[in-house]
Amino acid sequence: MSTKIKAYGAQDSKADLKEMTIERRDLNSNDVKIDILYCGVCHSDIHTVRNDWGNAKYPSVPGHEIIGKVVEVGSDVSNFKEGDLVGVGCMVDSCLSCSACEEDLEQFCEEGMVGTYNGKDKHLGGHTYGGYSTSVTVREHFVLKVPTNLDTKAVAPLLCAGITTFSPLNHWKIKKGDKVGVVGLGGLGHMGIKFAAAMGAETIMITTSPEKAEDAKRLGADGVLISKDEDAMKEHRGSFDFILNTVPVKHDVNPYLQLLKRDSTMVMVGAIEPLEPMNGGNIIIGRKSIAGSLIGGIKETQEMLDFCGENDIVCDVEMINMDEINTAFDRVTDGDVKYRFVIDMQSLKN
Amino acid sequence: MSTKIKAYGAQDSKADLKEMTIERRDLNSNDVKIDILYCGVCHSDIHTVRNDWGNAKYPSVPGHEIIGKVVEVGSDVSNFKEGDLVGVGCMVDSCLSCSACEEDLEQFCEEGMVGTYNGKDKHLGGHTYGGYSTSVTVREHFVLKVPTNLDTKAVAPLLCAGITTFSPLNHWKIKKGDKVGVVGLGGLGHMGIKFAAAMGAETIMITTSPEKAEDAKRLGADGVLISKDEDAMKEHRGSFDFILNTVPVKHDVNPYLQLLKRDSTMVMVGAIEPLEPMNGGNIIIGRKSIAGSLIGGIKETQEMLDFCGENDIVCDVEMINMDEINTAFDRVTDGDVKYRFVIDMQSLKN
Numbered sequence A, B: 001m002s003t004k005i006k007a008y009g010a011q012d013s014k015a016d017l018k019e020m021t022i023e024r025r026d027l028n029s030n031d032v033k034i035d036i037l038y039c040g041v042c043h044s045d046i047h048t049v050r051n052d053w054g055n056a057k058y059p060s061v062p063g064h065e066i067i068g069k070v071v072e073v074g075s076d077v078s079n080f081k082e083g084d085l086v087g088v089g090c091m092v093d094s095c096l097s098c099s100a101c102e103e104d105l106e107q108f109c110e111e112g113m114v115g116t117y118n119g120k121d122k123h124l125g126g127h128t129y130g131g132y133s134t135s136v137t138v139r140e141h142f143v144l145k146v147p148t149n150l151d152t153k154a155v156a157p158l159l160c161a162g163i164t165t166f167s168p169l170n171h172w173k174i175k176k177g178d179k180v181g182v183v184g185l186g187g188l189g190h191m192g193i194k195f196a197a198a199m200g201a202e203t204i205m206i207t208t209s210p211e212k213a214e215d216a217k218r219l220g221a222d223g224v225l226i227s228k229d230e231d232a233m234k235e236h237r238g239s240f241d242f243i244l245n246t247v248p249v250k251h252d253v254n255p256y257l258q259l260l261k262r263d264s265t266m267v268m269v270g271a272i273e274p275l276e277p278m279n280g281g282n283i284i285i286g287r288k289s290i291a292g293s294l295i296g297g298i299k300e301t302q303e304m305l306d307f308c309g310e311n312d313i314v315c316d317v318e319m320i321n322m323d324e325i326n327t328a329f330d331r332v333t334d335g336d337v338k339y340r341f342v343i344d345m346q347s348l349k350n
Helices: A043-049 A161-171 A187-198 A210-219 A230-235 A298-311 A322-333 B043-049 B161-171 B187-198 B210-219 B230-235 B298-311 B322-333
Strands: A002-009 A018-025 A031-040 A066-073 A085-088 A091-093 A135-139 A179-183 A202-207 A223-226 A240-245 A260-268 A289-292 A317-321 A340-344 B002-009 B018-025 B031-041 B066-073 B085-088 B091-093 B135-139 B179-183 B202-207 B223-226 B240-245 B260-268 B289-292 B317-321 B340-344
Touching (some): A018 A135, A031 A085, A066 A135, A161 A240, A161 A298, A179 A187, A187 A210, A202 A210, A223 A230, A317 A322, B018 B135, B031 B322, B091 B135, B179 B187, B187 B210, B202 B210, B210 B223, B223 B230, B317 B322
Parallel strands (some): A179 A202, A202 A223, A240 A260, A317 A340, B202 B223, B240 B260, B260 B289
Antiparallel strands (some): A031 A135, A031 A340, A066 A085, B002 B018, B031 B066
16 A cells, blocks of 8 residues: 655654654555655745644655656556656645636645645555655656756756746736836745746846846846835836835835736735735725736646746755755755755655 | 805815805807706715815815706707706716816826816816705706606715726626626715626625624515624635725725635725735635726716616615704714705705
8 A cells, every 4th residue: 555765754843853764655546646855845845844833743755846757657657657756845735626626726725725735645544755755656747747958957946936926927918028026035035037038028126235236137137126125216206017026034125015007916926924914005006916826737837837848947056965965954944045955856756 | 157055064174064156157069058956965065064075265165066957058068958956976077088087087187177066177276066055057067967767866876886886886797697786885885786786796784793684675685694703704705796895994805805706806996005914825816806997988887877766776874964964974973864965955945
């Protein structure tokens, strides 16, 4: 019924991550078994392992930016075969029959999607274990095809940081000539810049940190707006067609709302927590909107990967070995990474 | 160049409103001169007279829910003639050439629209005086045709309370079968219920006050949701296609955001001030939006009046004489009116 494999996880919220053994189910007819090559390190991994959101299950094996090779497929699997380069993102299952799933928005499944880690394991019981491991077995519908023309290890973070930023730009139909602001330059923000620029938008990095300007331009930004510079903020007032706000913590959204054109939208993808008080006048004047967006559905995630293949887009990554993960967590917390750590999973296998 | 007429206004922020004399410009070629029959009492009138927003100009003569008869038209006026029943709302001028004006959204004129009162008077200098007066002269473009099949005095508040609630329901394309929530039952909320119901929506009054249930149903609500009833709020969670939030003061929007369906919007029309902290998670989960809306453009205001004529919609009003205005202001502040005071302007003339 199951096989024991190597993984890396934490036994409780205070513990460092260490090597451990977990079980993976044997292949069902609609499953794909994947040998993991790389796994990105997402801030959510840290929040979960440290139980910042109060819902962590232990042992906790995080990781939802998975790239690997197919090693076996179930008898009903038609889209994948042994040897295929594939990806797994934040979800490994959903009901596939509710209105959200039928609209290809499995992330909003009305029965609740199954997270790649810390979700409810329908097969073995208990909870799901993520990609900080040598292997994973996933229902075909939730497996993505990875373009082979890209630097494979730098593709991994596309499965979360990539789709999280691509989806709102795609859903709100960003097009050539639009003026798009990206607030915050981290794992999400650096992908927001790359995507907005690739879609032809005039892409402006909006940041509190002048020292990030050079890097933002290297990533594709046409300009940089320092949000502490009141004159510059005034100059750009009412000029943005869209703002992608990637700031992951509580902050004041009012200055950004004032940057929007009439009838335009700022989309939040980072801060899943209470914001500073928003002034109703900042949306009433100009009929503006503030909206949210959560990763993306499987169909859109595949579109994002295909878009990356066509436009040569990957993440900026720093590679680590599995046993460097605890230091990497601390560095992510300190904002000391450009822009995403990726674990070389060979380092766990050998 | 100008004529002296009777009006009612305040000399400073502490003063009661009293009879006074103001000047109205003589007719320009594109002007319509209106003999005022009725004027609604909007909460903004009180905020302005009492300088709550810090921008009041004195003497302050408020009133932007004006109904009257055309008594004279300029030589270039083609849409109105003597004797026509007309209305004037919150605006009396704008540039008519910016992108907002060209899209019939004069309320967002990039040069700033001219408010019916407390705006910059381009003709006589100083500031504009509103409808608490016997007569007003207004640029043709900003004069509305009033359906003659309605109770005329009850039409007056449509010019502000009506368009403020009609516009978001119209812009967000509310249609038969949609489940629409209206938060707050005051001057705006009672019109929100009437419009949403007339558009065929399943209309739910959302209120903290159980005693408002009966009245809400009389106004057209299909149901009432008491926002303090946690069980009821849970039952309705994720079920609304649209929420119109008319609460005019700082409040917590989070419980209402949780009522919205995926990809749905709550529109704020009342609270032009900082709200309680919104939790980003409440819009990220379900890709929801919170937006704002400000009155409506002239074209849409005419559409609203025509819709009211076709659907027999007017406001619920309580008539007062001009010299009762100070008591009326206090009663509005106390929420003691169902649902709008309207001044019979004959009481100022005689």
